[in-house]
Every structure is written in C-alpha cells, then in structure tokens.
Amino acid sequence: MTIVPALDLFVAGVVLIVAVWTVVARDSSSAVVGFVAYGLLLALVWVRLGAPDVALTEAAIGSGLTGALLIGAAARLRAGESSTSAEHLGGVGRTLVAALATIVAAAIAVALLSLPDPAPSLAPEAAANAGATGLGNPITNVLMAFRAMDTMLEKFVLVIALVGVWSLAPDGAWGGRPRSYHRADPEGALVFLARVLPPLGVVLGIYVLWVSADHPGGAFQGATILAAMWLVVLMAGLGDVPEVGRQQLRLMLVAGPVVFLIVGLGGLLLGGAFLSYPQDWAKPVILAIEFAMILTVAATLALLVAGPPERSAEP
C-alpha cells in the first residue's frame, strides 16, 4: 500500500530536480533538453493527480511543441551564445533577481496555503449541468460550453501570436515561404518516418478530438499531433512550407475563430446570449466548432515552429 505514495513522492522529487537542473544548465540546448524532460515528467504527475486531459496537453503542448520551438530558438542562438554568455550579471543584479524570484515564489506559496478548505469549486455545478450538451467528458463540457468564451479567445491569441512571428519577416520576404529545412537523405531514416508515420498520426489526431466528447482528449491535443505530422513531412523535405500569403492558408488560419464567432453571434440572435448553443443541437454545433478549430490550431502551431517567412514570394 505504501509503495504508491512513495512512487508519487519520487516522481515529484525528480520533477523538482529536473526543474532546477533546467534553470542552472550552462548552455541553452541542455536547458531545452531539460525542459522537455521536465514537461514529460510533469505529464506523469498530472496523470497521478487524476487529470489525464491536462496530462495530454502538457505532453503535447508543454513538452512537445514548446520543446520544438525552443530547440529552434536554441539552434539560432548558438552562433551568438559565446558572446552573450560573456555578459554576466553583476553581484548586485544577481542578488536582486534572486530576491525577487524568492518573493514571487513565497507569494504563490502563501496564496496557495491560505486557500479556504475545501477550496472554492464550481465542479459540482459543472457536473450537475453536464447533461445540457450531450457530451460525457466534463472537461470538454467546461471548455466548449461553460467557458467557451475563454476557449474562443485562446484561438484568437494563437492567431495573433502567429502574426507576431510573421511580423519578424524582412520586407522582401513578406508573404513568402519560411526558411526551408536541410534536404534530408531521400533514402534515410527521417524520410522513411515521414512516409510511415503521418497516416497513423492523422488518424490518431482526429481520434483524440473525436473521443474528447466522452473521454480524455481534445481539439488542442489532436491539433498538436496533426501539426507534428506536418512538421515531420516538412523536416524530411517531402513537402515545402506554403507561402504565408496564400489565400487558402489564411482561410484555414481564421477558420476556427470565425466559426466560433459565428456560432457565438448566432447564439446571441437565437438564444439571447453570446455563445449559447441551441438546446437539441449542442453536440453537433460543438463538433463543428472543434473540427474548424483543429484545422486552425494545427496550421497555426506548425507555422509557429516553421518561423517567419524568409524566402520571397516570387521565386
């Protein structure tokens, strides 16, 4: 009986150690490797806390996609790393940073420890109204119905983030293609993977979205898998990144937010409240939003990793 709490403590300890290691790691690529390992271990912690939805998100976004973004950033920084790491913070600056970080950590700890017991929770109300949408997974219920506004704004933030990345493009490359990847050996392992994996991954990504009605999963997690499949194909050189000025691509990038907005305004007209779903049609409407969302999120995430356009539109 005591082995399970001991294992939990062990995992929590390892998470802490990896977190500290990530912070103190000397060069950025080691820190990125530490961060990815930290995210995967954290996903284990979420599973142990009984939150598989969060675990999936952490593994897919926190560890996988952010890891890919950070690896790209570390690779770009490597050339200038020796010159920047020479600019050390002085003793006073370091003490100040340490003090501020300690204060923030202490404030979070105090806030957490002073929460009333039992903590304020809307979980019983969410569970009581679960039947309203025809979905069996309470997390999806909250994300797509009770807090749909947050989910919608999240999609807008994603698109804005991509616009932010694109705005780093040099003027001549505006509307063009992002940096191309090294041409991989056409007989090599990466090309083989890029041919074998995507059919499986695409099915899995859509499956993860589809089961989220009743089981852990979701549009975001599924979209990350789809984005990863696209990136594998791009990195193997089997396809090229589309020009970011392409009409179809732009339409895909706004599909999720636009469908969400139309449903929201429709709810305002028909039901009297923004984003209120029609009573008997809640599930099909939610599915329509989620399928538009998975396209948008997958394209946005992959293009975030691909980076700003660097090749001009006309070849």
Added chain:
Amino acid sequence: MSAVLDLVTIVAVSAGVFFFLAGTVGLLRFPDTLTRLHALTKADNLGLGLVALGLLPQAGSLQNGLKLVCVWLLVLLAGATVSQLVAQAARREGSSS
C-alpha cells in the same frame, strides 16, 4: 489462472526494468555517442517491449492490449529513427572537426 498471468507480468516487467537499467548504465558509462546510442536503443526497445508484454495480461480487454502493442511499435519506430538521426549528426560533426 490469474496467478500464472500475474507471474508472467512480474517476470516480464522485471526483465524489462533490467534492460532499462542496463541501457541507462551504458548511456552513462560508454565513451562516445555511437556506443551510447547502441546501449540505449537496444535496451530501450527490448525493455519497453518486455514491459508492454508484461502488462498485456493486465490489459483487461483486447482493445487495451492492442493499444499497448501500438504504443510499443510507435516507440520502436520513433526510437530507431531518432537514433539514426543522432548517429548521422554525430558522424557529421566527427568528420568535420
């Protein structure tokens, strides 16, 4: 019957853990990238395979069992590909320096 299945699980998972341990020792002790990869890939593939095999009797349903097998096969594919890529990068770096 269930005692036999439990025994299969214990033996297979323990053997899998042994391979993980051996792979980790190899990763820490071997001198260069290629030999470390050798230790890691062999041990991880076999180790995870044995762990998955050991968990099959506990899967409860055919569907869950198939999912376990799929996880193992996907990790095999990903692990083999990544170790190839790491080895290529190591060779490229070794020959250029």
